[in-house]
Amino acid sequence: MRLVRTPEELKIALKGAQQVGFVPTMGYLHKGHLSLAERCRRDNRTAVVSIFVNPTQFGPSEDLSRYPRDLNGDLELLRSAGVDLVFAPEPSHMYPSDFSTWVEETSLSKGLCGARRPGHFRGVCTVVLKLFNLVKPDRAYFGEKDYQQLKVIQRMVRDLNMDVDVIGCPIVREEDGLAMSSRNVYLSPEERELALCLSRAIQRAQEEALKGERSPKRIIDAALSAVPEDPRVQVEYVNLVDPETLEDLDELRSAARILLAVRVGTTRLIDNGPLSLGG
């Protein structure tokens, strides 16, 4: 496995590479990331992973400065996963001081997390497009945990005629149901317990839908009933949406997805899942 730090080194390292698979990450890797890296390695001749805590997707009051980092640990894990090439640039390699070009998706990115994190998806789209242009992958792998991000990137790739297949991969969970996230490290033991409310909320919603419930409001109420009344737990949103347009559903008819964001202490967690119709 090779580590490169600059776009110039990356270009040389990728010269002549064929069938390139790519997993962009912000590092501090967990089993969710590794499932993407392993899929990437299986599906492609050359498996590339980037590690870059992208400053432009963090708001001014967000956790950029304390975002967890562990490059050596990450490299160890990626080596074990059989990755060929790791690209870990510095912010100055990606954003010169007079950087001035942005990519913005203006429909799917506006609700849900986008409404609470202004500029977040602009930063995500911009850095992902840059990374795609640098790595030139045939396929790129994203976790469904960031479901809105996945859909925004797929839309960007379609709209901008980018020649890459963007593949969504299943959420990887801890044994007790908590979705893997680099931010889970922020949680105290008590908060870690409270954080189970996210996956439980999704489960309750899924049970209601399977029982035949078709009212989004009642399904969302069922989900919310899994959230403890505790001042440390603040629901940011729970929405039941069309899985492609991300628009709120007024009735559960065919495919649907429940997405939610909850603050536990100072940590913002997200989760989501598909709803299957029973009845």
Add this chain to the structure above:
Amino acid sequence: MRLVRTPEELKIALKGAQQVGFVPTMGYLHKGHLSLAERCRRDNRTAVVSIFVNPTQFGPSEDLSRYPRDLNGDLELLRSAGVDLVFAPEPSHMYPSDFSTWVEETSLSKGLCGARRPGHFRGVCTVVLKLFNLVKPDRAYFGEKDYQQLKVIQRMVRDLNMDVDVIGCPIVREEDGLAMSSRNVYLSPEERELALCLSRAIQRAQEEALKGERSPKRIIDAALSAVPEDPRVQVEYVNLVDPETLEDLDELRSAARILLAVRVGTTRLIDNGPLSLGG
């Protein structure tokens, strides 16, 4: 020479193409465009020209609907110029009804034409990035007549790590000095005569600079003295700028460029030129 109309056909037509040169145009071709096409053919193994009147770079009160078109005439000219492939898509091929992703340069694009044509450079950047992703050129050729556009696109390409060399080519002029433009066809014979004030203004500015004048204000005043007092002629801007940052200069020191936009009747014309320092 081959003509393709859809992104899918283009992809097939370009399969295996090496050393691709590209000239994006809005059609109604003149000698300026042809100089780009000829340079493109000389420098590359495969010469591709696109013809697409890009709706997203026109403002609501601009001339999209009456923009001149002549596909058959254009194809004739490009065939004579030795072009290999012409891509002439319909708007629906480029912009599906739920299109929602935009590329925006936020520094160089804000003054000059950008200040008078809100959204224009966003449309330009978006379509050029799309076309680059479709054609995958090694080199792309743009006329210096649209000098701000050239600099905005070069910045976009740098910022977004696009692997294409963007080459600016000299303005081609009519014998009397008028810069070639598809919009010149809008001019009545009287307006055609009045339109000479743009190139004359640049000439006067160049003469002043050569004589040793270093004050941008006095150089601009000299340029303006070439503009007739006529109600049909309205100066939109005359600026003396740094050729890379496009910022106004407060003193003429080294490289500088004069850029201007003038309305003649209902037709908006632009022109520009470098200033060489004499004295």
